[in-house]
Amino acid sequence: QVHLVESGGGSVQAGESLTLSCVVSGYSQSEYRDKKYSMGWFRQAPGKEREGVAAIDFDGDTNYADAVRGRFTIPIPQDNAKNILYLQMNNLTHEDTAMYYCAIGPWIYLYLPPPLNVEEYKFWGQGTQVTVSS
Secondary structure: OOEEEEEOOEEEEOOOOEEEEEEEEOHHHOOOOOOOEEEEEEEEOOOOOOEEEEEEEOOOOEEEOOOOEOOEEOOOOOHHHOOEEEEEEOOOOHHHOEEEEEEEEEOOOOOOOOOOOHHHOOEEOOOEEEEEEO
């Protein structure tokens, strides 16, 4: 089975930073083990739909939502820890308050940016809450 576990959420003041982590296990043993992949971060605020925040694919290409570009960064996973995904969040605002989820799914397109749409991802974590006070 594929498992994703997020951590690092918390309550901060506007302007502060947080780094989220996501540990992925079981994907290399799954039915998708021979396919290339994308890993992404998503968030969902109360009463709103889940939205893509940032993603990175097998080739190290990244993609960011307009709302976070320039403030959020996915570091390229190190060779000895490619099953761990991070999201560095700087200059947080109240609008960033949400439950944050990581996800992974097959992605074979070398010349397209990794997707930010929910439908492209097969496996999801349970989420970690980020609350930003203004």
